[in-house]
Amino acid sequence: MSVEQAAAALRGAQQVVVLSGAGMSAESGVPTFREAQSGLWEEFDPSRLATPEAWQADPPFVWAWYAWRVGLVRDVEPNDGHRALAALARTHDVTIVTQNVDDLHERAGSEVLAHIHGSLFEYRCGDCGVRYDAPVEVPSEPVERLDPPTCQACAGDVRPGVVWFGEDLPMDDFQASVEALESLTKGDVCLVVGTSGIVYPAAGMPAIARGAGATVVEINPHESDISDMCDIVVRGSAATTLPALVAALG
The missing domain is CATH 3.40.50.1220 (TPP-binding domain)
Structure with a gap:
């Protein structure tokens, strides 16, 4: 048609x-979910990076990958x-x-x-759910671990605002x-x-x-x-x- x-x-x-x-x-030029699995990240299964269980097991590991994705998106128009x-x-x-x-x-x-499916740019606390609006550190090169920001309301770890596998x-x-x-x-x-x-x-x-x-x-x-x-x-x-x-x- x-x-x-x-x-x-x-x-x-x-x-x-x-x-x-x-x-x-x-x-x-926005990398798809799997295309962002390059370089440092190519050996990791996405299911290890996009589930509540992965976050609970190792927040700095998961946060580092999402911070890297944020940088990739910021670089395109x-x-x-x-x-x-x-x-x-x-x-x-x-x-x-x-x-x-x-x-x-x-x-x-x-x-x-x-x-x-949520947004890479709408961060919230992984514990209390309060939105986090302060700037976040975005690495210029991929790193394997990066400490997530701290929630100003409860001191919990701030997580990406995306919908992970297994979440509503x-x-x-x-x-x-x-x-x-x-x-x-x-x-x-x-x-x-x-x-x-x-x-x-x-x-x-x-x-x-x-x-x-x-x-x-x-x-x-x-x-x-x-x-x-x-x-x-x-x-x-x-x-x-x-x-x-x-x-x-x-």
Whole structure:
């Protein structure tokens, strides 16, 4: 299907909900979860670095890897796809729900309703849960251990604000995402950008939009597990297709 078909759907939309996945950020050069397992970290299984059990066993070890990932994300810039969504929000009511733990949507100028898998940049205490907003040390080179910051409320170790294997999604973000999708009506659009459709419950979100009557548009260079539930499928990358889509709107 064509960009023009997707643009035609957007022209009549009162609301647009964007569901973005890893493909949205990959074109900015953000390393995927496993790509960050390089150099010093390549010998370690990610499951040793992204579970509550790993954190409890060795906080400095886990914190060092996440601090390294923070540095990698800070070194890249939003791509044209991120910027196109920010431009779209100037003419449409756009709500962004992302599975990505980076801040590229925000740096491109968009407001994000929900990071349903958490964020690398929203630190909190691993003991009392209080948010930690002070600056954190980011190593210029990977190190095997780095002491995490200390919570100012209870003196516990500050942890990354991401969702680890075995943890529940942040309920407020997830509920807000579902409510945004359920508020869509016939003529509205759900844009699904760069997601594989494998990870649940995020993979079930396009079905909520479709059930509400919205037109579901997938933008992805590859077929995904949700392609067959989309009304319009545009095969292309986020960084090239989204700017073309916004341009087609005039």
